[in-house]
Amino acid sequence: MAALARMNFLLCGFHKQVYFLGFCFFVILKFLFFALDHYSGVDLFGGGNDSDYYHAYAVGLDNVAVNLWPVLLRWLNEVGLYSREAVSLFLKLIVVLVVPLLVARLAYVKDSPLYGKAFWMLACIVSAYPTLVYLATDVYRDVFMVFVWCLGLFVLKRMFEVRQVSLKFIYFVLGLSFSWVLFEFRPYLGLGYLGALLFSGCYRFSKYPVWANMLIWTAGLFALYILGILEPILSYRSMFHDGTLQGGSNIGIEFSSVYSFVPDFFRSLLYQITGFYFVNWLSVVAFVCESVLFLLALFYVLRNKRYADKFVNCLLVFFIVYASIWLLGNDNMGTATRLRVFNYISVYIAFFIIWQRKFKSDLVLFLGSAGKVQKTI
Template structure:
């Protein structure tokens, strides 16, 4: 019986990898047939980030300079040069490997969160089957993840991987006293910052917040303190240049507003965060936070693609968030830690992004750990109930 369950776990992952590999290969050859060099599909146009990345590869191979917006252009350029095959397919295979690592990282985190001494060990394999099947179903039908990994040669899958890997390692270090994991955490954070700088900043701020929260059970006190501290910062130090990102908050808000004014696309939320006082800022910021977290909202939908995102992503995620709020008292320390990293990330993209299309790509960094927490909570609730029933049945039989 247990061997059969392990086989079924293996089978669901094979189906997941088959789906993503077929889409990656199919889109590559269709793109080649349409004269897009295998980079993306024709409807994406020349503005797709994949074209920029491939131009850097070609420049490097021809002895030119690379525009290093992150470590990604240099990395893929050197990989293509090392392989000796100047084709986009090399980058697609590299990113598919990143997807495999992302799935591995998600299963590691899920396994860590799902562990509970109160659950009867005879249910361990069954629970493993249930949790992994739920994770695979989520990844198979997560529309924005599918498009991000397979549609073009974006760097995002590597950000997803290193963020979730870093969360797993912090769980091990902070809550399970496995301090040796810091030797894996340091390179993970290095690559996370290399692929996206403010992802590293978000992770470090979330870590600091968790440390403060662990020192006192009154979490609301720290939330209030954080709001007061940010209000003070917004009012008096909005022009302060933040290290690592080398940008002030005003610079970030100005940059966001310029993008809003110059790219008046149909998927913009049109939320202006550059406000004269902190009260108006918070009001608009909360709307931006919710929009980036679970948007698009029904009143802002203006395309078939947004309808698909709303049905396949927004509605399920709203249901997941409601479930987590209702069951918040069931959350373990590991799950609270994981959710903190997810929500702080969402807070960061709410500051910088106003576009729903971009939000669907960015929020996966926080969504995937959040869904892992949901799977852990719902399965633990189910199996605790089953475990309880199995434990009382022998007593009932004895009484008979």
Template sequence: MYDSFAQSGNLKGITFWMDILAYLNVIGLYDRMNITISIQFMSVFIIPLVVAKLILNITNDTQLVMFSVLFVSCYPSLYMYSGDIYRDVVMVLIFVILLYLVDIFFRVRVNGKFLCLILVLGLFYILFGFRPYLGVALLLAFFSSYFYLFKNIKILLAFYFMLIIIIHSLGLLDPLLEYRASFGEIDAGSTLGIDISNANVLTVVPLFIISYLGQFFGFFIINANSALVFLTESIPVMYMLFKVKFSILSNQFYRFLFYFIIIYNTVWVMANDNLGTATRLRIFSYLGVLILYIGSLALKYKKDEWKVLR
């Protein structure tokens, strides 16, 4: 699709990535093979390098930095989508650069804060152009991070599910559910077949949870590939997620990641009903979980060192 559009002569696509490829073709720099090689270079070298730089802002522990780099470098779906001119790897690179800048923005006091904010907002806009709901989720999470609402996790979950029921009852989820229903028209074994559009007040949350388990956690296993992805992606992330310490959310950057994961996951889990698409969409959430996990370990190591010193 991307290759044919880039050479079609049409300069206005439905995403920034299509526009970029078309523009490269116009100025004579479009070459599918060279762009693919560049994307592979991003996946193998640049993205892990930026992730390492971000983790170094969190901790100086070499093992944690190397673990993060290894996780990103060996991430199966990221490697798979670097095999052609897909937009996913480019988006992930922009995403991790954005996270690095957001972390710096929350750390600096005055000097450079305004410039950092301009860069952050610019990357929000670029990601919005690549995938609108990703950019919106990041922007909402950025502003929400100024509010600390974690007095009780049970109350927070109850509020979250109640909010889903309310917005579903008001019909605010209809555009997402209509898009989700389109997957039912595709005769593909990777479609979950969960119909939330006809759900009522009593069934919308259970159906959403089932969809969440199948897509974000990868429990919808249909073949050897999905089993491999479950073993190499989902299980490690589930382990990291359950090791995240709730106390780190007193830090604004971690709150930003936490809010982003909630908002972004809610949108794409509601709108998507295909396991293959889910492996692409959840990359950003999985990276967020990785950083929260590293932050939790860094805090634990710091406390242990303090106990030893005392």
């Protein structure tokens, strides 16, 4: 309770102009970083670089398309609009300005006196996300995927807000379209979005205790494992162990038996989602700069889940479906930092929606109590 109180004090303690200035600071800092990365010619992060493959496919040196991104790049090349530097610059502009502002807008709560402050705070958090910055240093697909996913979240948000059945149907069809596009970029991202589209309307996060949600989640995955439905995902995971996939396995969880499935899943959840597994100095940096803030936000969301609305339910359904797939299919910590971007941003949006709704509720109670005291006097 004391930690939550301190967090609330820090959030409310500054005017929104301070957070706006913070956002501007991160914009300048990122441009300086990109300039350093470009002119130094030094690989600041090391490791594999799948952007080389995307570039090769775009210019016709490779003819095997593993997802939609290289197909889009080749199309740009065919119409004379592709260059590696231009696409990379476009992705930098998206990650510096577009994505932080889109995510901040997704946390809109009607008639919230804190929305201006929440907007710029969330924009600062996304702007300071190290993995997103790294993914904009070349023609990686991830930044564009985050952009498309954010647009898809606006569709889901509007679908819950409108009352007309015809408009809900239109947004539902748009949602199906976004799930297909996201599936073409990364199959489990599309499935996570589709799960949120189809099932979030019949799920109430605030209705069940946290332990019950975890029990249902784990039991459901265990049942799917017993039935053999998860075999394609686990077969993909085995490719990390035999060296087929770039980066290989550096976590060492195999989901090799019925008896170890549940503890293995919780280990995978602990290591990959929360970041409590350090394979090198970059994983330590990722934990300090990304996971600590995420864990605080997640704790606040779980502690105040009674203030969740339909869109927060949707975000959490996406979190569970998407995480379920990649936690079972991935066994590399470097890849995990890329995959969990969508999970982290989902929780940040949920945090700021719940924070504003809680403040509104407390304000109404306070004003109601003050009115009663005045009448008594």
